[in-house]
Amino acid sequence: MIPVSEFYNNLPKKTCARCGVVLSEQAESYKSECEDCHNKNDNYPA
Numbered sequence: 001m002i003p004v005s006e007f008y009n010n011l012p013k014k015t016c017a018r019c020g021v022v023l024s025e026q027a028e029s030y031k032s033e034c035e036d037c038h039n040k041n042d043n044y045p046a
């Protein structure tokens with residue numbers, strides 16, 4: 001049995017797809033970028 005806390009510690013951290021900064025757990029899950037990049041990204045083709 002692996003303790004739940006270790007299971008979560010072993011999960012890869014979610015990072016910004018553009019600058020690579022580690023996103024906080026509070027980041028909305030559909031986002032793949034940090035707030036800074038997301039805000040700069042308005043005219044980036046999806």
Ligand SMILES: [Zn+2]
Nearest residue numbers: 016019034037
């Ligand atoms: Zn970023």
